[in-house]
Amino acid sequence: MKFVVCAAAASLCLIGTPAVAQELLVARTLTEVCLPYATRARSFEKSIRAARDLGYRRPIGDNAPLDDWASEVNLISSDGNWRIRIEEGTIERGDSSVYAASCTMSSRHASARELADLGRRAFGDPDRWSFSPDNPRRWERRTPRPDEQSLSVEVAEPADQLPTMTITGSYF
Numbered sequence: 001m002k003f004v005v006c007a008a009a010a011s012l013c014l015i016g017t018p019a020v021a022q023e024l025l026v027a028r029t030l031t032e033v034c035l036p037y038a039t040r041a042r043s044f045e046k047s048i049r050a051a052r053d054l055g056y057r058r059p060i061g062d063n064a065p066l067d068d069w070a071s072e073v074n075l076i077s078s079d080g081n082w083r084i085r086i087e088e089g090t091i092e093r094g095d096s097s098v099y100a101a102s103c104t105m106s107s108r109h110a111s112a113r114e115l116a117d118l119g120r121r122a123f124g125d126p127d128r129w130s131f132s133p134d135n136p137r138r139w140e141r142r143t144p145r146p147d148e149q150s151l152s153v154e155v156a157e158p159a160d161q162l163p164t165m166t167i168t169g170s171y172f
Contacts, residue, residue, distance in 0.1 A: 025077060026105070028054055029084060030122060030167075034103035037086060038151060038169035044071075047086050047103070051075050056084060082107045083162070093170060102168040112137070112163035115155045119165060123153050148172055 033051045036042040042050065056075035072087035085104040090097045105115075116137045123129045123139040131139045141151035150170045157163045 022081065025054065025082065026118065027122075029056075029082065029105060033084065033086070034105065034167045037103050038101050038167045040101060040169060040171070044073075044086065044088055044101075048073055048075070051084060051086070056082075059083075081109055091170070093172075096172070099171045100168055101171075102166055104164050104166040106162040106164045108162065110163065112155055112157040115163050115165045119153055119155055129153075 029051070032054065033042075033047050036050070037044070037047040052075075055078035057078065059074060059076050062074065071089050072085065075084050075086070076082070083106050086102075087104075088099070088101045091100045107115075110118075119137065119139060123131075128142055129139045130142055135154075137155040139153045143149060143151065149172065151168070152170070153165065153167050155163065155165050
């Protein structure tokens with residue numbers, strides 16, 4: 001009888017393992033790749049290395065070497081479910097150009113609602129992050145110097161594309 005109970009418990013653990021593994025991969029991608037890159041705690045190259053340590057690789061067919069001055073790279077998880085895009089460059093914000101470092105996550109299996117739920121769990125602390133009731137899928141990091149830098153997270157659902165979560169650090 002004890003064997004049957006142990007076997008049933010083990011089978012339930014095995015059933016939940018892929019979902020737990022996916023959540024762990026996403027959490028580690030956020031904390032070890034995307035957030036450090038967007039806050040400039042990690043360079044472009046070190047962020048790529050951190051993603052590779054998590055099992056990300058370049059998509060099949062993307063074999064061209066990266067330029068020494070590359071400003072964007074697309075990576076895919078080893079199981080093919082998650083994609084990240086790490087990029088840097090200037091963007092237009094109002095009347096001026098600002099430097100931006102961004103990391104975009106998407107999945108073939110995650111809907112915009114699921115990404116927004118992930119965002120609420122990760123960025124829902126009102127002491128550190130603010131959000132507009134008009135756009136509950138966008139969070140802004142509260143910073144002591146908003147005129148020098150900003151950090152934002154947005155979940156979007158572009159037409160004919162996978163839903164995305166983009167973390168962008170802007171430096172004025």
